[in-house]
Structures are given as C-alpha cells and as structure tokens.
Amino acid sequence: MTAKHSAPPNLKHFLKDDDLTVVQQAEVLDLAAKMKADRYAYPALAGPKSVAVVFEKPSTRTRLSFDIGIAELGGHSVVIDAQSTQLGRGETVADTARVLSRYVSAIVIRTFGDDRIEELAANATVPVVNALTDGWHPCQLLADLQTIAEHKPLKGTSIAYLGDAAFNMGNSTVIACSMAGMHVRVGAPEGYQPAPEVLARASAINTSTGGSVVVTEDPVEAVSGADVVSTDAWVSMGMADSEKRIGELTPYQLNGALLDHAADDAIVLHCLPAHRGEEITDEVMDGPHSRVFDQAENRLHAQKALLAWLLKER
Numbered sequence: 001m002t003a004k005h006s007a008p009p010n011l012k013h014f015l016k017d018d019d020l021t022v023v024q025q026a027e028v029l030d031l032a033a034k035m036k037a038d039r040y041a042y043p044a045l046a047g048p049k050s051v052a053v054v055f056e057k058p059s060t061r062t063r064l065s066f067d068i069g070i071a072e073l074g075g076h077s078v079v080i081d082a083q084s085t086q087l088g089r090g091e092t093v094a095d096t097a098r099v100l101s102r103y104v105s106a107i108v109i110r111t112f113g114d115d116r117i118e119e120l121a122a123n124a125t126v127p128v129v130n131a132l133t134d135g136w137h138p139c140q141l142l143a144d145l146q147t148i149a150e151h152k153p154l155k156g157t158s159i160a161y162l163g164d165a166a167f168n169m170g171n172s173t174v175i176a177c178s179m180a181g182m183h184v185r186v187g188a189p190e191g192y193q194p195a196p197e198v199l200a201r202a203s204a205i206n207t208s209t210g211g212s213v214v215v216t217e218d219p220v221e222a223v224s225g226a227d228v229v230s231t232d233a234w235v236s237m238g239m240a241d242s243e244k245r246i247g248e249l250t251p252y253q254l255n256g257a258l259l260d261h262a263a264d265d266a267i268v269l270h271c272l273p274a275h276r277g278e279e280i281t282d283e284v285m286d287g288p289h290s291r292v293f294d295q296a297e298n299r300l301h302a303q304k305a306l307l308a309w310l311l312k313e314r
Helices: 022-037 061-072 093-103 114-123 138-149 168-179 196-209 219-223 242-252 292-313
Strands: 050-055 076-081 106-110 128-130 158-162 183-187 212-216 228-231 267-270
Touching: 022 138, 022 168, 022 196, 022 292, 050 061, 050 093, 061 076, 061 292, 093 106, 093 114, 106 114, 106 292, 114 128, 128 138, 128 292, 138 168, 138 267, 138 292, 158 168, 158 219, 168 183, 168 196, 168 212, 183 219, 196 212, 212 219, 267 292
Parallel strands: 050 076, 050 106, 106 128, 158 183, 158 228, 183 212, 228 267
Antiparallel strands: none
C-alpha cells in the first residue's frame, strides 16, 4: 500500500497578495531588505533543498530572479518548461502537484488562469507561489513595495497606477498597496478598471490599514501630487485587439507632460517588459524619476524573502 502524503497543518501558499496578512507582508518586506543588504547570509534552502519553478508562459525576470535567488539561498532550482513535460501532453495539474510535492520543498509557477494555480495548491503538500497568473502578480508587488520603501514610508504614500488595471498588475497593485496603508489612484478608461469584487476586497482591507482606493478616467487626476506613478504594458502576447487597446489607452501614456503633475520627488515604476513609446516614453523610463531597474532587481530579494518566510512558517 502506498503511503498517503497529506498537507501539513501550517502549510501556506502565496497565490494572491492577501494570502499574507498585513503583518506578514511587512515581515517579508523587512526580510527582503536584510537579504538585499547581505545577499548570502540567509541559507534557508541549504541542503540543498530543491524548488520547482514551472513556466507555462515565457519569462525573463521571473525565471532569472527565482533561479538565482534559490541558489543564493543555498538551494537547487528545477526550472521546468511545462511544454516539455507531461503537463504539455495533458497530465492533470493535480497529479503534477502530487508528484512535485514528493520531490521539492516548494513549487513556483507562472501560468494562465487562476484555476490552474488553485488546483495545484489544493493538491500540493508544499508551498505554492504565484509567479504570475491572469488575475494576480503578487511577487511583483512585493518587489514594488520594497522599491517604494527604499525611498518613502509605505503607509500614507500615494501611488497612481495608469492604463490597463483590469488584470493581474492592476489587481495586485490595488490589494497589496492597500495592505501597506497606501493611497491608490487608478487612472483607467471604462472597461480597463479593476473588477468590483477587487475594489470591495481593497475597501475591506483599508478599514484597518488606513489606505484608500480611487478610480478615475482622468489620468491627470490620478497622477496629480502622486508620490509614485506606476504602469505596465497595454498589450500582452496573443491579444487580438492590440490596435483598439492602444487607441483607448493612449491618453494614459506615462510621458513627461503627465509626470509633471506628480509630486516633485515622485518615483516611476514599470514591472517590465516595457513597450517604449506606448505605455511609457524613453524620457520617463530613462529619466531621473525612474526606479524601474531597481524594481527589477528587487524581484530577486523579495522572492528570496518570500520563499524563506514560507518555508520557515511550514
């Protein structure tokens, strides 16, 4: 008879931003800052323990930051292109979760629908980390918050998010920044705004953190006086309506004229890859307000901290 492997009672996954509590988010960010200051002082994966990093979508920063970060924690990363495995031939996510859990200490996955990562987590007996789904990009927001915290206190700071806010980056920005007690302003046209249920979740969070969320179709209103201005690409791979989307979102381009409405010491974020000349101009991305490449680096430190924290909790 095969022994049954069951999930430990304190198993914790990170599928969306508020899978951490407000206190836990702060703990991870504090650890990320310490890991950035001393990159090799925290061998949480010494052994080495292995982490599966599964990609059903292309990646540059996520692939590199997890692979390098796991090595810096003293572990071994098993980077998996899903199309070269049985997942690409129809093996169920549930079966894959059960097998990987016998081999590795954690599973990181970049996939499509949130239903896939939820099924993976439901059948895994090790922590599952969301490296991007259609609905959420929580690891990116940990890096964003770390970047902001290097320049400003998180609580009470205002952030304007411009463009398409009806998908993973918009959702995660609204929730994660609300958890940090920030004031979020979403500048997006109708059809590109966060879903009512996401705004309702943020509203509930803000009752305890003192943050806020405002949604406006006026990009100048969103940016005026903002301490942080953030955006993301308007067109993802495979989108058939790219010309329509670009036309509707062009008024929300993060350019010098729009940035002039932000605070004098505002910082600019973009999670990359950027479509220069569409959602952001060269003058802004390469300008003095930009912290885009610090933000990209902080994916490494924030994700190391997250993995170490999840495994410690387990």
